Amino acid sequence: MHSKQDKKPSIIWFQGLTCNGNTHSFLNLENLKNLLDKFEILSHPSLPSTQNFNTVLSCTLECDIFIFEGAYDPLMKRNDTLVSKIVEYYAKSTKHIIALGSCASFGGLFKASAPDRNSGLLFNEQEKSGPLLKYESKVINISGCPIHPEWLAYTLHMIAKGREVEINKLHRPIELYSTLAHHGCTRNEYFEWKVDADDFGEKEGCLYYKQGCRAPMTHSSCNKILWNEVSSKTRVGTPCFGCTEPDFPRQNLFATKTNMSIPEDVPIGIAKRSYLTMAGIAKTFHIKRLEGKLIDYKTAD
Amino acid sequence: MARITKQERRVSIILAALKLFSEKGFYITTIPDIAKKVGMSVGNFYNYFTSKDALAKELIMYISEYLGKSIREINDKDIPTEEKIYEIVSMYFNMADERPEMIEYFLRVYLSNREVFEDGCEGMLCVSAFVTEMMMFFDNGVERGELHNQDFFSAFGLFMGYLGGMVFLFGEKILPEPLEWYKESISQNIYNALKTR
Ligand code: SF4
Ligand code: SF4
Numbered sequence: 001m002h003s004k005q006d007k008k009p010s011i012i013w014f015q016g017l018t019c020n021g022n023t024h025s026f027l028n029l030e031n032l033k034n035l036l037d038k039f040e041i042l043s044h045p046s047l048p049s050t051q052n053f054n055t056v057l058s059c060t061l062e063c064d065i066f067i068f069e070g071a072y073d074p075l076m077k078r079n080d081t082l083v084s085k086i087v088e089y090y091a092k093s094t095k096h097i098i099a100l101g102s103c104a105s106f107g108g109l110f111k112a113s114a115p116d117r118n119s120g121l122l123f124n125e126q127e128k129s130g131p132l133l134k135y136e137s138k139v140i141n142i143s144g145c146p147i148h149p150e151w152l153a154y155t156l157h158m159i160a161k162g163r164e165v166e167i168n169k170l171h172r173p174i175e176l177y178s179t180l181a182h183h184g185c186t187r188n189e190y191f192e193w194k195v196d197a198d199d200f201g202e203k204e205g206c207l208y209y210k211q212g213c214r215a216p217m218t219h220s221s222c223n224k225i226l227w228n229e230v231s232s233k234t235r236v237g238t239p240c241f242g243c244t245e246p247d248f249p250r251q252n253l254f255a256t257k258t259n260m261s262i263p264e265d266v267p268i269g270i271a272k273r274s275y276l277t278m279a280g281i282a283k284t285f286h287i288k289r290l291e292g293k294l295i296d297y298k299t300a301d
Numbered sequence: 302m303a304r305i306t307k308q309e310r311r312v313s314i315i316l317a318a319l320k321l322f323s324e325k326g327f328y329i330t331t332i333p334d335i336a337k338k339v340g341m342s343v344g345n346f347y348n349y350f351t352s353k354d355a356l357a358k359e360l361i362m363y364i365s366e367y368l369g370k371s372i373r374e375i376n377d378k379d380i381p382t383e384e385k386i387y388e389i390v391s392m393y394f395n396m397a398d399e400r401p402e403m404i405e406y407f408l409r410v411y412l413s414n415r416e417v418f419e420d421g422c423e424g425m426l427c428v429s430a431f432v433t434e435m436m437m438f439f440d441n442g443v444e445r446g447e448l449h450n451q452d453f454f455s456a457f458g459l460f461m462g463y464l465g466g467m468v469f470l471f472g473e474k475i476l477p478e479p480l481e482w483y484k485e486s487i488s489q490n491i492y493n494a495l496k497t498r
Contacts, residue, residue, distance in 0.1 A: 259443035261453035262436050272440070276433045284424025 009064040009160055012056060012090060013044040016083055017110040017118060018070025021146035022101040029149035030229060038160045057081045059089040065159060066094040071103035071110035071118040072131055091135045096159055098140050100152065105141035106246040122171060126246040141171040145243035150225045151176050180268065181215035184223030185234045194283045195290045201237040204294055209263065212255045214242030216267035311349050313339050315363050318356055323405035327357065327414050354417055361411050361427045364403050369430030376437050382447040385438065387488040390464065394480040397468045404468050449497050460491055
C-alpha cells in the first residue's frame with residue numbers, strides 16, 4: 001500500500017473554448033508514459049482517466065493540479081453545467097492551476113472572436129482582470145498556440161518534485177519564457193547582417209524584415225527546445241507569429257509591419273534608434289556567402 | 302591662458318579643413334595648407350590625423366553627427382510632423398547660411414569624390430547618425446498617422462534632395478531671395494508631398 005507521501009499528484013484536465021490543439025500537442029511528448037506514471041489522471045479529454053466526465057462536472061472531486069485548456073467563456077456550458085461554476089470550484093480546491101495555451105492564458109484566438117465576453121483565466125490580453133483574480137497565486141500560464149509538450153512536462157515535473165515554478169509578471173515560468181523565439185534560430189547570422197529571405201519557405205535569409213517574423217519580440221523557447229525534437233517554425237522558413245504573447249493573434253501574420261520601410265517593432269529591450277544604427281551599418285556590407293544559396297558558395301580551399 | 306586640449310585641437314583642425322576643402326576643393330587643398338590655417342606644424346598635424354583621406358572621413362562623420370543631433374532635438378519634441386518638417390527645413394537652411402562649409406562639404410566633397418570614401422566610409426558607415434535620425438523622423442510620422450507609409454528612400458530622397466537642391470542654387474547665387482524666404486513654402490511642399498492621403 002502507498003503511504004500518504006507516495007500518493008501521486010492528481011490532475012484534472014478540463015476544456016473551455018478550445019480547438020484541442022494543446023491536447024494534441026501534449027500527446028506528442030517524447031516520454032509521455034514516463035511523465036504519466038508520476039501522476040494520477042482523474043480526467044483528460046483523450047487519455048485514460050480514473051473518473052468519468054459527469055463526476056468532474058458534479059464538483060465533488062478534489063485534485064492537486066487543475067489544467068484548463070482554452071479560453072474562458074462565462075456563458076459556456078459543458079453538458080448542463082456552467083464552465084464558470086466548475087472553474088470556480090476547482091480553482092478554490094486545487095493547489096495548482098495551469099492555464100494551458102494562449103487562450104487560457106490571455107484569451108488568444110477565442111478572445112479575438114468575442115473580445116467582450118471571452119478571456120484567459122487570469123489575464124485579458126496583458127491586463128490582469130480575468131475570473132481567477134482571487135486565486136492568482138496558484139495560476140501558472142503556459143502560453144503558446146499550441147504549447148510545446150515539453151513546456152507542460154517541465155512544469156508538471158517541477159510540481160511533482162515539490163519544487164517551486166518561478167514565474168514572471170505574466171505568470172509564465174521564467175525557465176521557459178525568458179528566452180526569445182529568436183534565440184537559437186539557425187538564421188541568426190542572416191539577422192546580424194540583415195540579409196532577408198525574399199520568398200516564403202527559403203532556406204537562406206532571415207524572416208524579420210519581409211516575412212513577418214515576430215521571434216525577436218516573442219518570449220518562448222522554440223529554438224532551444226525544438227519541436228518534435230528536430231525543428232522550429234523559423235528554421236523551416238515560416239515566420240514566428242508571436243503565438244506565446246498576450247497580443248496573439250495579430251493581423252497579417254506573413255508580413256512585417258513597417259513604417260517607411262522601417263520595422264514598426266524592434267527586438268525587445270533595444271531602443272529603436274540603436275537598432276536602426278546597427279542595422280544600417282550592417283546593411284552597408286555585402287557578404288557574398290550570405291547572399292546566394294549556401295550550397296552554391298565555393299570556399300577558397 | 303588655458304591650455305588647449307587635444308580634443309579641442311582636433312575640432313579646430315576639422316573646422317579649418319572644412320572651410321578649405323569646401324572653398325578650394327578637396328584635391329587642391331594640401332595638409333600644409335590646413336596645418337598653416339590652424340597654426341601648427343605639418344608634423345604635428347599627423348599626431349591628429351594619419352592622412353588627408355582619414356581627415357575627410359572624420360569630417361563627414363562630424364557633419365553627420367551634427368545634423369543627427371540637431372534633428373534628434375526636433376524629433377524629441379512632442380509636436381505634429383508638419384511642424385517638425387518646418388523645424389528641420391529651418392535648421393538645415395540656417396546651417397547653410399551660418400556654416401555653409403558643412404553643407405558645401407557634404408554636397409561638393411562627399412557626394413562628388415566617392416573614391417575618397419570608398420574604403421571605410423561606404424554606405425551608412427559615416428552618415429549613420431544623420432540617416433538614422435531621419436528614419437526616426439519618418440517612422441514617427443507614420444506611426445502618428447501623419448505621413449503616408451511608403452518606401453524610406455523615396456521619402457528621404459524627396460526631402461533631402463529638395464533641400465540639397467535649394468542650397469546648391471543658393472550657393473550658385475541663382476536664388477533671387479535669401480534662403481530664409483523659402484522656408485515656409487518648401488516645408489509646405491514637403492509636407493504636402495509626404496502626408497497621409
Ligand atoms: S528568422 Fe526570425 S527567429 Fe530567425 S533569425 Fe530571423 S528574426 Fe530571428
Ligand atoms: S516560433 Fe513563434 S509562433 Fe511558432 S510556436 Fe514558437 S512562439 Fe509560437
